[in-house]
Amino acid sequence: MGFDWSTFLLELVNFLILVWILKRFFYAPVRRVLEERQARATAVLGEASARRAEAEQLRDAYEARQASWEQERGRARADLEQELTAERGRRLEALNQELARETEKVRVLAARAHEEARRHDQETALAQAAGFAARLLERVADRDLEARLLNLVIEDLARLPDADRAALAPAVQDGVGAVRVQSAYVMSDVQRQALESALRGLLGQLPRCDFNEEPALIAGLRIDVGPLVMRANLRDELRFFAEAAR
Numbered sequence: 001m002g003f004d005w006s007t008f009l010l011e012l013v014n015f016l017i018l019v020w021i022l023k024r025f026f027y028a029p030v031r032r033v034l035e036e037r038q039a040r041a042t043a044v045l046g047e048a049s050a051r052r053a054e055a056e057q058l059r060d061a062y063e064a065r066q067a068s069w070e071q072e073r074g075r076a077r078a079d080l081e082q083e084l085t086a087e088r089g090r091r092l093e094a095l096n097q098e099l100a101r102e103t104e105k106v107r108v109l110a111a112r113a114h115e116e117a118r119r120h121d122q123e124t125a126l127a128q129a130a131g132f133a134a135r136l137l138e139r140v141a142d143r144d145l146e147a148r149l150l151n152l153v154i155e156d157l158a159r160l161p162d163a164d165r166a167a168l169a170p171a172v173q174d175g176v177g178a179v180r181v182q183s184a185y186v187m188s189d190v191q192r193q194a195l196e197s198a199l200r201g202l203l204g205q206l207p208r209c210d211f212n213e214e215p216a217l218i219a220g221l222r223i224d225v226g227p228l229v230m231r232a233n234l235r236d237e238l239r240f241f242a243e244a245a246r
Contacts, residue, residue, distance in 0.1 A: 149233065218233065
């Protein structure tokens with residue numbers, strides 16, 4: 001088939017006319033519609049971009065605030081743990097001190113109770129020993145033992161230091177003072193005279209002597225000469241032994 005130039009030109013003219021018509025009547029309105037749609041799309045995209053940026057800012061602010069909260073919470077937790085540790089340490093120290101005080105109290109009370117029990121046992125033993133010794137001495141005590149004790153007293157009076165002699169003199173000056181003599185048994189006249197003679201040699205004069213019987217002495221004498229008290233008897237010796245042993 002051959003090429004028809006007239007038909008081609010006619011089709012070309014029709015196409016150009018169609019293009020002119022489309023451009024004249026349809027292109028401008030369509031372009032305006034497209035431009036308006038593009039403008040609206042651009043505005044929507046801008047608004048969306050702004051909102052997206054705002055959302056990202058809000059997200060960043062939230063994340064920063066959340067991180068700050070995490071840091072604050074971590075610091076608060078660390079401070080709380082530190083305070084709890086310090087408080088626990090203070091309470092533990094106070095508890096240890098209280099336990100130490102209570103332990104010391106228990107130790108002191110136990111030591112005191114032990115000492116009191118030991119002292120009580122000792123006193124009981126001493127009392128029993130003194131009672132046993134007293135009962136034993138009561139069985140062996142007699143006038144002969146008391147006579148020997150009287151001789152010891154007379155010897156002690158003869159050896160009394162000068163300072164003690166000087167202290168005793170005012171007590172029996174001019175016969176005002178009296179010498180009190182207690183004995184477990186009634187002293188014989190010979191024994192009384194021997195004791196009075198020893199007192200005369202001690203004081204330079206014969207004081208008034210009051211003789212009394214005191215069976216509780218078991219055996220021996222008790223002589224009160226002014227401030228001087230001479231205990232040469234079994235009862236006082238037993239008491240002295242018990243007190244010295246405590």
